[in-house]
Each structure stands twice: as structure tokens, then as C-alpha cells.
Amino acid sequence: MKPEIVEPAGCLIGQIDVPGDKSISHRVLMLASLADGESTIHGLSRGQDVKHTMEILSSLGVQLDEKDSDVLHIQSGELKEPSGKLYVGNSGTSIRLMSGMLAGLPFSATLDGDESIRKRPMERVIEPLERMGATISCLETAGMAPFRIDAGGLKGIEYQMEVPSAQVKGCLMFAGLFATGDTTIIETTPTRAHTEELFEEVGLDVDITSTSVTVKPGQPKPFIHKVKGDPSQAAFWAVGATILKGSEVSIKNVYAGRERNGFIDVLSRMGADITQDPVTNDLNVASSELVGTVVEETEIPGLIDEVPILAVAAACADGETHFKGLGELRVKESNRLETIVSEIGSMGMKAEISGEDLVVQGGKLTGGQVDSHGDHRIAMSCAIAALVSTDTTEISGWEAVSTSYPGFIADLDALRK
Numbered sequence: 138m139k140p141e142i143v144e145p146a147g148c149l150i151g152q153i154d155v156p157g158d159k160s161i162s163h164r165v166l167m168l169a170s171l172a173d174g175e176s177t178i179h180g181l182s183r184g185q186d187v188k189h190t191m192e193i194l195s196s197l198g199v200q201l202d203e204k205d206s207d208v209l210h211i212q213s214g215e216l217k218e219p220s221g222k223l224y225v226g227n228s229g230t231s232i233r234l235m236s237g238m239l240a241g242l243p244f245s246a247t248l249d250g251d252e253s254i255r256k257r258p259m260e261r262v263i264e265p266l267e268r269m270g271a272t273i274s275c276l277e278t279a280g281m282a283p284f285r286i287d288a289g290g291l292k293g294i295e296y297q298m299e300v301p302s303a304q305v306k307g308c309l310m311f312a313g314l315f316a317t318g319d320t321t322i323i324e325t326t327p328t329r330a331h332t333e334e335l336f337e338e339v340g341l342d343v344d345i346t347s348t349s350v351t352v353k354p355g356q357p358k359p360f361i362h363k364v365k366g367d368p369s370q371a372a373f374w375a376v377g378a379t380i381l382k383g384s385e386v387s388i389k390n391v392y393a394g395r396e397r398n399g400f401i402d403v404l405s406r407m408g409a410d411i412t413q414d415p416v417t418n419d420l421n422v423a424s425s426e427l428v429g430t431v432v433e434e435t436e437i438p439g440l441i442d443e444v445p446i447l448a449v450a451a452a453c454a455d456g457e458t459h460f461k462g463l464g465e466l467r468v469k470e471s472n473r474l475e476t477i478v479s480e481i482g483s484m485g486m487k488a489e490i491s492g493e494d495l496v497v498q499g500g501k502l503t504g505g506q507v508d509s510h511g512d513h514r515i516a517m518s519c520a521i522a523a524l525v526s527t528d529t530t531e532i533s534g535w536e537a538v539s540t541s542y543p544g545f546i547a548d549l550d551a552l553r554k
């Protein structure tokens with residue numbers, strides 16, 4: 138594929154709807170597939186990641202009926218053994234959440250994904266699922282996809298998470314629906330709370346404290362859910378509008394729940410003009426001068442996917458920005474700690490990695506030739522950086538953007554003035 142060419146922009150002006158939240162989309166699809174009856178979902182994410190979850194559910198016998206591009210009806214029933222491997226593509230959320238659900242179902246299934254997924258750590262879900270009684274065999278490399286999950290009874294456990302991960306928490310919560318007894322997940326650093334919020338919404342029995350979630354076995358009730366806008370996608374426009382002088386952007390109806398909007402706090406601290414309307418959830422942003430800040434390790438789970446675009450903000454700020462404790466970024470769609478520095482670095486950002494920290498010096502961006510490394514968020518961060526650069530930027534591997542935001546360029550063209 139040809140590289141995407143992004144020219145510098147004057148400013149960004151207008152209103153925009155970002156895609157439906159990706160994390161919520163995976164979870165509502167899975168809950169609807171387990172419910173007893175027909176559920177309706179509006180505003181699902183249309184990226185490849187969520188398509189993979191839909192395809193997997195369809196291979197398990199779930200009927201997914203798209204009335205139009207915004208509404209999906211899901212008729213569940215008895216789930217059946219799939220005839221072939223279940224393929225998640227690039228989607229870490231699909232493979233980790235799905236392994237929890239499959240561990241509870243009365244048949245065998247094999248999960249696999251693309252080259253990037255095959256390098257990402259799966260032991261973090263395999264180990265606790267095995268403790269619950271699941272039988273899981275890695276088919277090529279220990280602790281990695283592809284792996285087969287064989288049918289077997291699950292029992293509830295109490296599990297203290299080793300890394301703050303909403304994917305691990307969600308995986309174990311889905312498994313807990315099929316276990317005998319309670320499943321408790323203890324987290325010392327809070328992570329995004331979509332699974333627990335949605336479990337409550339569909340009538341499941343969950344007990345939430347500030348440091349734990351306990352799930353009882355159960356079946357969701359059919360439901361109607363309207364997926365709100367994805368804060369991780371809104372963050373690109375929020376940073377773009379902040380760093381491009383004269384910009385004013387309103388991002389409509391953005392999800393505002395726990396541990397998803399840490400980027401708003403960081404941008405505000407840096408001096409951004411950004412507010413979220415408490416009634417409409419619209420995120421309103423106008424351009425502003427930024428200063429560097431320190432982002433503490435405890436803040437990272439609440440902005441884990443926004444570090445690449447916050448690095449772009451930091452590159453345009455006055456002074457130094459220090460992000461602490463970014464070890465988890467090494468095992469995302471790319472080794473993001475490295476790809477942030479190599480790609481945004483080749484556009485002029487001055488940054489260095491110190492242990493698990495990233496230190497960015499504010500300055501000027503020049504543009505240049507960059508590569509996505511198959512990582513949608515690196516590609517889109519470079520595209521926003523390109524808008525304030527002095528020269529043109531060529532982004533190779535742009536197709537990665539389709540995993541979460543196929544309409545990114547159309548939205549950029551609509552806002553660019």
C-alpha cells in the first residue's frame with residue numbers, strides 16, 4: 138500500500154462524532170451473545186478489531202443482524218463448537234476477553250491472531266484461567282497464541298492481578314459467569330471499569346469495591362445499549378485542536394467513565410483549554426499553549442492507549458514532560474515505548490527512554506518519513522504530529538488505522554481548515 142501523505146494544517150474547526158468505544162463494543166457483543174433472547178446495540182465501533190469479535194461470535198452460532206450501519210440485533214441461543222480456528226487479527230481485547238468466555242463453554246476452541254498478537258503475552262490470562270480449572274494448550278510458543286481451550290468445569294477463585302489490566306480483569310469476569318462459586322479479582326491500581334459497569338447493566342450479580350470486583354455465576358438479560366464515543370479516538374482531535382493555533386473542536390458524546398479520561402487531566406495540567414460537558418458528554422477543545430508535566434505511574438492505566446498522542450502534545454509543549462512507568466507499552470500492538478521514540482522522534486521530537494520512563498523535551502516538529510509498525514495509534518499520532526510540522530509527513534503502514542478508526546482521514550479532512 139502507498140504511504141499516507143499528511144500535509145501541515147492551518148487549524149481544526151468543527152464538530153465531530155468519533156467511532157463508538159472499542160472496549161465497550163467488544164464487551165456488549167459478548168454479553169449479547171450470552172443473553173437469553175434478542176439484544177440491540179447502537180453505535181458499535183466499526184474497526185477491524187470489533188469485526189473480528191463479531192466474526193468469532195458468528196462462528197459460535199450467534200446471529201448478528203445489521204439493520205443499518207448504526208443498529209445491530211443479536212439473537213443468542215445455544216453456542217456451538219466452531220469448525221475452525223477463531224481468528225482475532227490484531228485485537229488483544231478480543232483474544233483476552235474471548236478466552237475467558239470460551240473457558241466456560243462446553244466445547245474446545247482455538248484462538249489465534251496476526252503476527253503482532255502471536256508476540257503478545259497471553260500467560261497473564263492463561264495462568265489464572267488454569268487456576269480456575271481451564272485446560273489450555275499453547276500450540277507453538279509457551280504463553281503465546283495460538284492456544285486451544287478445552288472444555289472443563291470452572292471454579293471461582295480469588296485472584297490478585299500482577300499487572301494492572303482491564304483485559305485480564307474482564308477475561309476472568311467472563312469466566313466467572315460459568316464458574317461454581319464467586320470469582321474475585323483484586324486490583325491495586327484501578328483499570329477501566331467497562332466490564333463491571335456493563336455486567337451491572339445487564340442484570341449480572343457483581344460486587345464492586347475500590348480495589349476488587351466479585352462476580353457470581355449468571356446469564357445476562359437481553360438489553361439495548363447505545364455505545365458512546367471512544368475517548369481514545371477523541372484524544373487525537375483533542376491534542377490536534379490544542380496544538381494547532383486558532384482551532385476549536387467539539388467531539389460529541391464521548392464516554393466519560395472511570396479510568397478512561399486520564400488524558401483530559403494531563404492535558405488540563407499542561408494548560409489545555411479542554412472541558413467535557415457533564416450533560417451531553419461533548420468534549421470541547423480550543424487551542425492553547427502547553428507546558429510540560431509529570432505523568433505518574435498510577436495515572437498510566439487511565440490513559441494507557443493515549444501515551445503516543447500525549448507524547449505529541451509533550452513534543453509541542455514548553456519544557457520537559459516525564460511519563461513514568463510505561464513498561465506495559467512494550468507489549469501493545471507494537472513496542473510502543475520504542476515506536477513513539479523512533480517514529481515521532483524522526484519527525485523532530487526530542488525524547489529518550491530511561492528504564493520504563495519516557496522523557497520528552499518540547500520543541501518543533503518537522504515532519505518526515507515514518508512507519509506505523511502495524512500500530513494504529515502510532516499511525517494516527519504521527520498524522521496529528523504532521524499537522525503542526527513544518528514539512529510534509531509520509532506514513533507507511535497506514536492500513537493499521539482500520540483496526541480502530543477507518544474514517545480517520547475523512548474526519549481529518551472535515552475538520553482541517
Ligand code: S3P
Nearest residue numbers: 160230301302303304305441442
Ligand atoms: C482494553 C484495556 C487496555 C487497553 C486496550 C483495551 C480493554 O489493555 O490498552 O486497548 O478493552 O480492556 P490492558 O488493560 O491490558 O492494559
